[in-house]
Amino acid sequence: MIMHMDMDAFFASVEELANPAIRGKPLVVAGPGERSIITTASYPARKYGIRTGMTVRQAKMLCRNVLIIRSDYRKYSDASQRVMSVLESFTPDVYAASVDEAFLDIKGITGFFETPQCLGMEVKKRVKSQTGLTCSIGIAENRLLAKLASGMNKPDGLTILEPENVRTILENTPVERMCGIGPVTTRALNAMGVRTCGQLGRYPVDLLRKRFGSLGIKLSCMGRGEDVRFQGGDQTGSSPAMSISHSVTLSDDITDRSSMGKVLQTLAEMVGRRARRHNCRGNALTLTWRYDDFSTRTRRATLPSPICLTDEIYRVSTKLLREIEIQRPVRLLGISLSDLSSEEHTASLLPDEIRREKVQKSLDGINDRFGEFTLAYGDTIRDLRTLKVISPSWRSKGIKNSY
Amino acid sequence: MSSDKLLEPVTVGVIFEPPARVRPAWFIWNGRRIKVLRTNHAWSQREGLATLYHFSVTDGSDTFHLVMHSDTQSWHLEGVQLPT
Numbered sequence: 160m161i162m163h164m165d166m167d168a169f170f171a172s173v174e175e176l177a178n179p180a181i182r183g184k185p186l187v188v189a190g191p192g193e194r195s196i197i198t199t200a201s202y203p204a205r206k207y208g209i210r211t212g213m214t215v216r217q218a219k220m221l222c223r224n225v226l227i228i229r230s231d232y233r234k235y236s237d238a239s240q241r242v243m244s245v246l247e248s249f250t251p252d253v254y255a256a257s258v259d260e261a262f263l264d265i266k267g268i269t270g271f272f273e274t275p276q277c278l279g280m281e282v283k284k285r286v287k288s289q290t291g292l293t294c295s296i297g298i299a300e301n302r303l304l305a306k307l308a309s310g311m312n313k314p315d316g317l318t319i320l321e322p323e324n325v326r327t328i329l330e331n332t333p334v335e336r337m338c339g340i341g342p343v344t345t346r347a348l349n350a351m352g353v354r355t356c357g358q359l360g361r362y363p364v365d366l367l368r369k370r371f372g373s374l375g376i377k378l379s380c381m382g383r384g385e386d387v388r389f390q391g392g393d394q395t396g397s398s399p400a401m402s403i404s405h406s407v408t409l410s411d412d413i414t415d416r417s418s419m420g421k422v423l424q425t426l427a428e429m430v431g432r433r434a435r436r437h438n439c440r441g442n443a444l445t446l447t448w449r450y451d452d453f454s455t456r457t458r459r460a461t462l463p464s465p466i467c468l469t470d471e472i473y474r475v476s477t478k479l480l481r482e483i484e485i486q487r488p489v490r491l492l493g494i495s496l497s498d499l500s501s502e503e504h505t506a507s508l509l510p511d512e513i514r515r516e517k518v519q520k521s522l523d524g525i526n527d528r529f530g531e532f533t534l535a536y537g538d539t540i541r542d543l544r545t546l547k548v549i550s551p552s553w554r555s556k557g558i559k560n561s562y
Numbered sequence: 563m564s565s566d567k568l569l570e571p572v573t574v575g576v577i578f579e580p581p582a583r584v585r586p587a588w589f590i591w592n593g594r595r596i597k598v599l600r601t602n603h604a605w606s607q608r609e610g611l612a613t614l615y616h617f618s619v620t621d622g623s624d625t626f627h628l629v630m631h632s633d634t635q636s637w638h639l640e641g642v643q644l645p646t
Contacts, residue, residue, distance in 0.1 A: 173603075176602065176603040176618075177602055177603040177618035177625075177627075178602060178618060178625045178643055179602055179620075180620075180625060180643075233605065233607040233614075233616065234603075234605050234616070236607070237605035237606055237607065238605065291603075526610070527610060527611070528610045528611055529609075529610040529611075529612075530608075530609035530610040530612070531609075533610065
């Protein structure tokens with residue numbers, strides 16, 4: 160049995176803790192500037208139609224008096240760690256899916272509580288008393304359904320999907336409510352006459368496969384509430400990491416490659432630091448860029464040997480940058496290191512590489528001692544302020560895995 | 563609500579409470595002694611081997627963001643939010 164815990168308007172709620180005077184007001188948390196993307200909207204702000212992913216400018220058009228709070232990742236990471244500590248006091252089988260949500264494998268602890276409902280209430284009570292924050296909880300037989308359940312009664316809700324009720328509930332659940340079915344897939348399904356999960360589960364698999372490829376089979380299973388993505392693995396999803404990524408929305412749109420190169424240098428250091436901290440290297444690197452019209456492009460390089468050093472990551476990402484054609488002004492850049500392998504299996508014997516690794520280790524040692532970017536490449540210094548924005552996919556521990 | 567970002571060293575009067583907790587009681591800003599009525603929220607942040615302890619405090623009308631550096635044992639005022 161799986162529990163999904165989702166914090167309610169997390170960043171906004173933490174800001175309300177820090178400043179009770181703004182509690183209950185329409186507010187959003189975003190990066191600096193009018194172009195910044197909203198990472199969280201408080202529930203009063205949502206009543207005006209303000210949603211995560213909108214720009215600050217769009218939010219102001221919907222609600223003139225909306226409070227704009229600049230995101231402070233230090234506050235959120237501290238609160239996230241406290242929440243995860245509370246969860247780990249119930250079970251060690253906790254997988255932090257992001258900064259504000261986690262899956263718990265509760266099959267070993269349900270016996271200590273009268274009912275799953277009692278367990279859910281106790282988790283909510285302890286999170287509230289130890290952090291001052293509320294969360295919504297869903298309990299079901301797998302992660303897909305637990306996540307669906309946690310979203311059913313937000314905020315401060317507790318929903319249990321009993322196996323015998325799953326079919327009835329899915330019958331009328333819109334497909335877009337299911338985690339993993341985005342707007343594009345929803346539109347395609349709606350065009351096929353599929354609007355609910357019940358309809359999706361009954362739809363001929365062959366036709367789904369014809370339209371969506373291998374995803375079609377997964378969609379069919381999702382329509383029936385079967386969680387195919389985690390079969391064969393740990394139900395909490397704590398499988399080996401798959402990628403390490405960082406991206407940043409730029410304060411101004413840029414078109415020249417030298418400015419982009421400077422941003423990539425900073426991102427390369429952030430990605431490299433995390434890879435080295437987790438003793439892993441990447442066999443593939445993906446460069447992501449988003450144009451001013453919000454269309455997003457990626458370019459991937461498969462590497463002859465796995466990398467983790469900052470200058471290696473920078474070199475590959477700038478090579479990819481040189482290969483692409485910049486068609487419009489760019490508003491976001493990102494680097495992702497994927498196909499990760501454990502470092503001990505790929506130790507270098509080449510003297511030149513060993514020397515570079517030693518230099519890197521010295522740099523890391525200084526930054527470990529005195530803080531991130533104490534020692535950094537000159538080009539990156541002035542970009543650091545704009546990069547200190549937490550991503551909703553940031554997690555209090557570890558690196559992103561397949562989920 | 564207006565918000566100002568500052569980074570000013572400040573003198574802070576602190577109460578030490580068991581078990582090993584600190585609570586700002588007052589601080590001096592712009593020559594004015596401000597009494598802390600309540601700590602709204604406290605959080606910490608690692609900076610290398612040092613820890614920065616953050617306190618969001620109020621004097622009853624304004625909200626102040628005080629930070630203590632564990633290595634230097636110094637305090638600074640990082641921000642103030644004034645109601646408009």
